[in-house]
Amino acid sequence: METPLLLFYLFAALAVGSALGMVLNLRNTVAGAMNLVLTMVSLGGIYLLLEAYLVAALQIMVYGGAIVVLFLFVVMLLNLRQDDFAPARAWLVRVGSALLAVAALVGLLSATRGLPEAPPVPAGFGGYAQVGEVLYTDYVLLVEVVSLLLLAAIVGALILAKRKID
């Protein structure tokens, strides 16, 4: 087997294993967040194999760095090391969600069977030069809208986390 394919399977196994570790870890929320870091980093590796270089770098920086650190920060701020409530949902909810997940899995898998082979990519595909050029020409409105969204999120998070609004 060629090396990229082997690496893909390695990263895929890591991602699925750590995702399961996060969802099924009932005792320790910090360990769950650490599993999430592993998922994010292995997805970053898969993006590299799919020749999305800028996206891979941003995935590791924003997801593996910023977002999961925010999760860890909140877990430690609230002192939640021991997750003392088990997932004691009604069995109906559990069975229903398992069925829903299996249905989503089967639907997605059957919809994507027999896709053609991927063509070779153009030169410089997915690098910062090309992505940046497209981002600031065709998608410049998107950048502006996202900047507004981030501003709203900053203000919203401040107001929500503040004890009392003066």
Add this chain to the structure above:
Amino acid sequence: MIPLDHVIGLSAVLFSIGLIGVATRRNVIVMLMSIELMLNAVNLAFVGFNRMWPGSDSAPALSGQMFVLMVITVAAAEVAVGLGIVISMFRNRDSVDVDEVSLLKW
């Protein structure tokens, strides 16, 4: 060469794991993390399909990666606001159990 079916299959598996996490866990922080996992699964599908249709040398097609950048930003905003809600919820109820916060439930 990585077959695209396997990429989309991995994306479907990760999405289902996230779905199970959101539906069965009661710790609201783990639920938020599962939502992140589902968003990541969608990102993987976007990147995979963009790899499938990369455009030509003169006109590279990067719409999928643009959407991934957008999803990453929205996820960051969502986590910031969501964790703010978690903190104020913990302050009021002294717990991060979603079953404790059922005021809007009939």
